Every structure is written in structure tokens, then in C-alpha cells.
Amino acid sequence: MAETGKGVTAGKLAITVQKRLSRAQEKVLQKLGKADETRDEVFEEMVANFNKQMGEGTKLQKDLKAYLTAVKTMHETSRRLQDCLADMYEPEWFGKEEMDALVEEMIEKEMDNNLEDTDTQWLDFHQNVTDNSVLTMDSYLAQFADIKARIAKRDRKMVDFDSARHHFSSLQKGKKKDEAKIAKPAALLELAAPSWAQGLLSAHQVAQTNLSYNQAEEELGRAQKIFEELNVELQDQLPVLWDSRVGVYVNTFQSLAGHQERFHREMSKLSQNLNDIMTKLEEQRQLKKDGTTAAKTAAAGKSEEANHSRAATSPTSSASNSSEYELPPGFLYKVKAIHEYAATDGDELELTIGDVVLVLAFDNPDEQDDGWLMGVQESVWKRSKDISSKGVFPENFTQKF
Numbered sequence: 001m002a003e004t005g006k007g008v009t010a011g012k013l014a015i016t017v018q019k020r021l022s023r024a025q026e027k028v029l030q031k032l033g034k035a036d037e038t039r040d041e042v043f044e045e046m047v048a049n050f051n052k053q054m055g056e057g058t059k060l061q062k063d064l065k066a067y068l069t070a071v072k073t074m075h076e077t078s079r080r081l082q083d084c085l086a087d088m089y090e091p092e093w094f095g096k097e098e099m100d101a102l103v104e105e106m107i108e109k110e111m112d113n114n115l116e117d118t119d120t121q122w123l124d125f126h127q128n129v130t131d132n133s134v135l136t137m138d139s140y141l142a143q144f145a146d147i148k149a150r151i152a153k154r155d156r157k158m159v160d161f162d163s164a165r166h167h168f169s170s171l172q173k174g175k176k177k178d179e180a181k182i183a184k185p186a187a188l189l190e191l192a193a194p195s196w197a198q199g200l201l202s203a204h205q206v207a208q209t210n211l212s213y214n215q216a217e218e219e220l221g222r223a224q225k226i227f228e229e230l231n232v233e234l235q236d237q238l239p240v241l242w243d244s245r246v247g248v249y250v251n252t253f254q255s256l257a258g259h260q261e262r263f264h265r266e267m268s269k270l271s272q273n274l275n276d277i278m279t280k281l282e283e284q285r286q287l288k289k290d291g292t293t294a295a296k297t298a299a300a301g302k303s304e305e306a307n308h309s310r311a312a313t314s315p316t317s318s319a320s321n322s323s324e325y326e327l328p329p330g331f332l333y334k335v336k337a338i339h340e341y342a343a344t345d346g347d348e349l350e351l352t353i354g355d356v357v358l359v360l361a362f363d364n365p366d367e368q369d370d371g372w373l374m375g376v377q378e379s380v381w382k383r384s385k386d387i388s389s390k391g392v393f394p395e396n397f398t399q400k401f
Helices: 002-031 041-088 101-173 175-192 195-306 308-313 317-324 378-384
Strands: 331-337 356-360 372-377 391-394 398-400
Touching (some): 041 195, 101 195, 356 378
Antiparallel strands (some): 331 398, 356 372, 372 391
């Protein structure tokens, strides 16, 4: 049994090697122009469309998977951001002891529900894109591998058909010469043979003459049948596959757009809920701040009455300060720097926290940019009365007296 198996394997291997050699020889002859090649321009156009369609589908599949990866990444970063917000929101921020415990509990519950709903929306969106877009493209592209293999097989069988056709044609052309070569020795044998054997010898020689011709004809028939079956089958399938691409693209992108629209609509609602929660927290903070301010005001009211007479008899600092030095031309009011500012241009003023600046009017009001003021340092003006040391500075870095 082992020897039989080895023989069968060796026989198949020999046949395979022989086919590959015959195909290689046929392709070389075709490239050299010594043998004609079966051509089908319509089928070649179908194959070009097939390759284009497969390339486009593969690219779309790759981009969809990249989009899905980005959705997963956005989900994870969004969840971390939401978790960070939940961790940052601590009752101690606003004084848990002074706040209404019931309201506090309601806000925390709303926050938890909002985070849970947000996470659910991301998971649903990821799953919908996977099921209705990515898996659809996977199924669509799965059929291309089999068709591509059959196109390659059809090309091989076409070479086999051309080789068998050329072999049969060469035998057909040389048939007469072969018959003439066989006829002469047959005539000599017939003369030497008894009369009863002459018919048998003649039949044997004719059979030998036609043996290779018949074998080549049978081989040509088999090769032609296999090639034509594959060719006809692919000619039916390739146009249908080419036309199907439009429906696949429409369904894929319509599904994706629909899921995106629903996802962003629901996320917009959750974002509004989050904004409302933040508004409530700000209202609580403001209420607490107002309560603290009111307590301080009440305490300060008592000391204000005690100091009223003393304040009335003391000289006003604003009047004395204004009369201590001459103000620069165009003076409007004073501001105090509450943030440091490093000048980035020659016409800008350097600010240090606590600096007092005399704000001046612009020589040309059209040159004033929104949010910027013109002024000179009070200390510089007192020391040198140099108006050329004025410069512009951001208004929101200062506070008006």
C-alpha cells in the first residue's frame, strides 16, 4: 500500500511538473511572437474592473477599521475625562456640613446617571458601526479571494488550451508527411507478408499513424471544455459583482451616517444634562459665597460706625495724592496690575503685580485695539516726567482703582 501511494504521488507530481513546463514554454513562445495567444478584451476589462473594485473595497475596509479604532479611543478618553470629573467633584469643595444634604445627593445621582448613559452611548455606537459597516465590508470582501483564485485558474487553463491547440495544429499540418513515411515500409511488409496477414498489417499502421493525432485532438477538447466552463462562469459573475459595489457603498455609508446622527443627538442631550449639573453646582457655590459675604458685611458694619468720625476728620488720601504731582497729558484714571505681563514688543508696557499705571488717552483712537490700554508707570512718571516711556498693556491684567 505504501509503494502504491508513493507511485500515485510521484505520478501526480510528474503530471504537475509537465503542465508547468508546458505552460512556461507556451508563454515564452507567445512573448516571442512564435505562437498566437487567445485574447478576450471584454473579459480583460472585467478583470480590470474586478481589481479596481477589490482595491477600493480593501481601502474602505481598512479606513472603517481605523475609524472604529478611533471611536474606541475616543470612548476611552471620554470615559477617563468623565471619571476625572466625577473624582474631582467632592462634597468638601463647597462645604458638605453647610450644604443641604438632600440636594447634594440629588446632584451626585444625576452625575452618576449622566456618566453611565454616556458610556452606554459610546458602547452602542461602537457596536453598531462594527455590525452594520465593518462586518458588512468583511463579508463583501470575502468573496473576492475565491473569484481571484478562479481568474488565475482560468488564465492557466487558457494557456493549456493554447498549448493543446498549437500542438494539435502542428500534428494536423504534418499528418500527410507522416502518412507517406508510414506507407512505404507498410508496402514492403505487405509484399513480404502472406495474403491473409496483409489486411491486419495495414490496419495496424493506420492506427499508429492516427494515434498521436487522436490523442492531441482529445487533449484539445478537454482543455477547451475546462477553459470555456471557467470563462463562461466568470463572465456571468464578474458583471454582477461589479454592479453590486454601488449598493454596498450606499448601505455602508447610509448606515454609518444614521448611527452617527443618532449618537451625536443623544450625546448632545447628555452634554446638556452635564451643563445643567455644572450650573447647579455653580449656583450652590454662589449661594455659599453670598452667605459668607453677607456675614462679613454684617460684622464690618459695626466697626464702620465706630470708625466713621475718625475717617471724617482724616485728610482724604485721593485728594492729597492727586495734588502731590502733576498728572501727564491725557490722563484718564489709574489701574493696578493684578498679573505679571512680559512685554513682547517695543511699544508694550512691562507689568509686575502691584504696579500702578496712569491710563492715558490714545493720540489716535483708531489705533486702540479691543482689550488694550495706553499708560505710563506711576513711579516712572513721578521720577522723570517722561511721557515717552508710555506703552500699551492688556486691560484684563489690571484692576481699575
